Amino acid sequence: MLLKQPQLPTPAATGAVPDWLRFDRISKRFGAFTALNGVDLTIRRGEFVCLLGPSGCGKTTLLRVLAGLTAQDSGQLYLGGRDISRLPPAARDYGIVFQSYALFPNLNVADNLAYGLRTDRASKARRVGELLQLVGLPGCEHKYPAELSGGQQQRVALARALAQSPSLLLLDEPLSALDAQVREHLRRELRQLQQKLGVTTLMVTHDQDEALTLADTIAVMNHGVIEQVGSPEMIYHQPASRFVANFVGRANWLPVEVSEQGEVRLAGITLALPATALPQGWADMGWPSTAELFCRPEDVQVAPHWAPGDNGLMAFVERVDFLGNVRRALLTLVTARQISLWAELGPNDAGLEALVPGQLVPLHLPANRLRLFAEAA
Numbered sequence: 001m002l003l004k005q006p007q008l009p010t011p012a013a014t015g016a017v018p019d020w021l022r023f024d025r026i027s028k029r030f031g032a033f034t035a036l037n038g039v040d041l042t043i044r045r046g047e048f049v050c051l052l053g054p055s056g057c058g059k060t061t062l063l064r065v066l067a068g069l070t071a072q073d074s075g076q077l078y079l080g081g082r083d084i085s086r087l088p089p090a091a092r093d094y095g096i097v098f099q100s101y102a103l104f105p106n107l108n109v110a111d112n113l114a115y116g117l118r119t120d121r122a123s124k125a126r127r128v129g130e131l132l133q134l135v136g137l138p139g140c141e142h143k144y145p146a147e148l149s150g151g152q153q154q155r156v157a158l159a160r161a162l163a164q165s166p167s168l169l170l171l172d173e174p175l176s177a178l179d180a181q182v183r184e185h186l187r188r189e190l191r192q193l194q195q196k197l198g199v200t201t202l203m204v205t206h207d208q209d210e211a212l213t214l215a216d217t218i219a220v221m222n223h224g225v226i227e228q229v230g231s232p233e234m235i236y237h238q239p240a241s242r243f244v245a246n247f248v249g250r251a252n253w254l255p256v257e258v259s260e261q262g263e264v265r266l267a268g269i270t271l272a273l274p275a276t277a278l279p280q281g282w283a284d285m286g287w288p289s290t291a292e293l294f295c296r297p298e299d300v301q302v303a304p305h306w307a308p309g310d311n312g313l314m315a316f317v318e319r320v321d322f323l324g325n326v327r328r329a330l331l332t333l334v335t336a337r338q339i340s341l342w343a344e345l346g347p348n349d350a351g352l353e354a355l356v357p358g359q360l361v362p363l364h365l366p367a368n369r370l371r372l373f374a375e376a377a
């Protein structure tokens with residue numbers, strides 16, 4: 001199949017959303033270092049958005065700019081159509097939870113929760129009771145932070161952030177100090193709570209599993225810019241850049257030749273690729289004659305026997321790693337032994353139980369899971 005005349009993604013396909021919270025060209029430098037470089041992002045009302053990226057990419061700085069805790073050098077912020085760019089933190093209508101619990105150690109849970117509430121004693125007590133019920137800690141009013149587990153402290157911190165029913169909930173790696181089991185449990189609770197309250201939420205995380213399971217929308221950041229905004233499925237299956245493809249999930253990169261007619265060949269075999277396999281801007285690259293094909297290991301289909309189909313290749317098994325619920329096989333192409341790729345095999349991949357090094361196997365690259373990228377610089 002020929003690839004020319006690519007279709008560029010529509011705004012809906014790129015995850016563009018109606019405007020409730022809007023970051024407009026936000027930039028921030030620390031001395032000579034550019035932490036945020038003209039960040040644009042729009043968030044729907046009630047949406048759960050994760051800012052995902054490696055350490056130092058600017059996630060926390062962006063959250064702090066929104067919170068009014070760090071002043072941007074340029075750019076505007078709008079909440080519900082109102083310009084909040086220069087408002088003091090207290091006037092921005094958000095609750096925030098940080099990685100470390102940030103509870104007052106000398107106040108009990110009730111006093112921690114009631115701290116910012118401006119109302120009479122009876123109303124405060126009622127609200128504290130409601131909040132503790134909400135985060136699954138009824139009856140904990142009189143405990144002190146030191147008497148609570150890490151997970152319980154983070155629930156109290158969450159309750160405190162929600163105490164004044166803010167328009168926005170801001171979360172800066174709130175689960176990362178917790179052990180894996182508590183983290184997973186709290187993740188589910190956090191999502192349920194957010195959906196129940198419908199509070200617009202922006203969460204910073206470097207944990208891709210967290211972002212994929214929690215978010216309606218993920219904004220992947222790198223070096224002070226947002227590289228892609230989209231649903232978890234879109235980020236995972238249709239990464240817009242090499243960085244996104246490598247940062248979220250695992251990737252195979254296969255060298256391919258592209259003819260002037262737009263025909264893509266891997267190790268001499270012509271591949272069928274849909275036009276959607278092209279990343280945005282590909283047409284502007286002047287149709288390079290070589291490129292790299294991206295494919296997730298779990299999308300590489302290894303068959304016990306040859307079955308005719310699109311994008312079929314023969315490969316040798318070099319290695320099989322046992323990982324419990326899956327096995328990961330390293331394969332090299334028969335017609336180009338220097339080209340290797342990983343295939344991930346599930347427990348139900350029939351006929352593949354006995355896959356061993358040296359074995360010759362047919363494999364299949366599903367067209368709808370392939371994407372082309374320019375070669376790495």
Ligand SMILES: Nc1ncnc2c1ncn2[C@@H]1O[C@H](COP(=O)(O)OP(=O)(O)OP(=O)(O)O)[C@@H](O)[C@H]1O
Nearest residue numbers: 030035053054055056057058059060061062204206
């Ligand atoms: N107050 C500051 N002064 C100087 N440099 C800063 C300051 N705050 C952040 N930076 C720098 O800006 C860059 C982005 O920091 P930021 O905290 O936003 O990253 P991050 O993506 O949240 O990373 P992490 O996950 O490690 O927290 C980092 O290189 C950091 O060192």
